[in-house]
Amino acid sequence: MSTALNIYDPSAKAEAGPSSLAGLTRAQMRDAMISAGVEDRKAKMRAEQAWRWIYHHGARDFDMMTNIAKDQRSVLAEQFTLDRPEIVERLVSVDGTRKYLIRLAPGVECETVFIPDVGRAGALCVSSQVGCTLNCTFCHTGTQPLVRNLTAQEIAAQVMAARDDLEEWPTSNENRQITNIVFMGMGEPLYNLDAVSDAIDIISDGDGMAIGRRRMTVSTSGVVPKIKELGERTNAMLAISLHATNDDLRDVLVPLNKKYPIVELMEAIKSYPSLGNSNRVTFEYVMLKGVNDTPAEARALVKLLKGIPSKINLIPFNPWPNSPYECSDWETIETFAEIVNRAGYASPIRTPRGRDIFAACGQLRSESKKLKASERRALQNNG
Known part of the structure; x- marks a missing residue:
């Protein structure tokens, strides 16, 4: 059965107690x-x-920290925890995709998705807002x-919670499941x-989770004034949620376009630091039947991206309840991809992942396939 998952309860109050490191x-x-009483000169060490x-x-207990004196570990344990956010629901798709409903604070929850077989091994899709x-x-x-x-x-704790679930501690360069964020x-x-930016610093640190920048x-719908700053501060790869080649249509699909129209967006992209063939921008283009999927629009896309080192991800639309759109026919998507490919752009058609658990691109929200534990066991036994 489908139920609404409570993402936010405005009456909820934070629980008192030690904070997590x-x-x-x-x-x-x-x-x-320093707050735990460590001298300033020793605090950094x-x-x-x-x-x-x-x-x-991935320590979950201060007693694991054997190079810290036992009495100091006791002090830390009195004042702090090593707790991660709680995974309140974990759904696994038939294709291996995992979706986590993560409780960050009382009444505040977000969704995080692990997608296997992406990049070197697998990608974790994290949330930046509720x-x-x-x-x-x-x-x-x-x-x-x-x-x-x-x-x-x-944000960083979402990665830690997923690595807990995947049993991916300690950090290793071999047989890693999460290689991309x-x-x-x-x-x-x-x-x-x-x-x-701070979360990227934490996740990329070579003495920790060590996932390279x-x-x-980082995908944006086109917050133009922040695009260059993103590159300067993080050195992360840039993705643009584009979906249309003209302002009239993009104003409808991506209302932010009314504030930052396509011409301004393209100029901002061209200023992205280290842009080049080894650091291409990914343009995300969801394929909507009868809306943005004609050969003419494919040619317009090629013209729009001229001179920008680019890769175009063509995303079959992932349906959700009461959506006003349908996914383009497969033949239409392939024709679109062929036009873009012939122009010299890589344009992979993204295979939908996790649709059955509402974990696919554009499906994350406060609703998931939620079953009672007894119902899940029955399905597993029958499977």
Whole structure:
């Protein structure tokens, strides 16, 4: 049965108690050590020790931190925890995709998706906000009002929670399942750039989770003033949620376009740091039947992207309840892709993943396929 998952309860109050060190930046970790009574001159060293235990080894207990004196571990355990956000629901698709409903605070929840066989091994799609303000008409997330920005700690902790579930500690360069991070979950990352930038610093740190910056992609619907700053601060790969080649249509599909029209968006993209053949922009283009999928629009897309090192991801529309759109026919998508390919652009057709658990692109929101534990067991036994 389908039910609504409670993403936000405005009456909920934060629980009193020790705060978690999991997800803190290096500076925050040092400040935490000082607050625990560590001398200033030793705080940096102690923070570095804790950092490696938390982010390299995935420590869940201070007693694991054997290079920290036992009495100091006791002090830390009294004042802090190593808790991650709670995974309140974990759904696994028939194709191996995993969707997590993660409780970040009382009444505040987001969705995070692990997609196997993407990049070197697998990609984790993280959220930067609970809800969204952009109201893109093809996107289910856009139908949910913005609750709030996530902190850097909450963003980084999504990665930690997924690695817990995948049993991917300690960090290793071999047989890793999460090799790529994509900021394509709930929310517009560039409206929360400070937290996104700090989270990228945490996730990419070589003494911790060590996922390279060039293996992180930040997708924006086109917050023009922040695009160059994103590159300067993070050195992450850039993705643009485009979906139309003219302002009239994009104003409908991506209402942010009314504020930052296509010509301004393209100029901002051209200024992205280190743009080149080894650092191409990914343009996301969802295929909507009878809306943006004609050969003429494929040719217009080629013309629009001239001179920009680009890759175009063609995304078959993923349906959601009461959506006003349908997915383009497969033959139509292939014809579109062929025109773009002939012009010299890579234009892979993204295979829909996790549709059966509402984990596919554009489907994240406050609704999921939610079954009672007894019903899940019955399905597994019958499967």
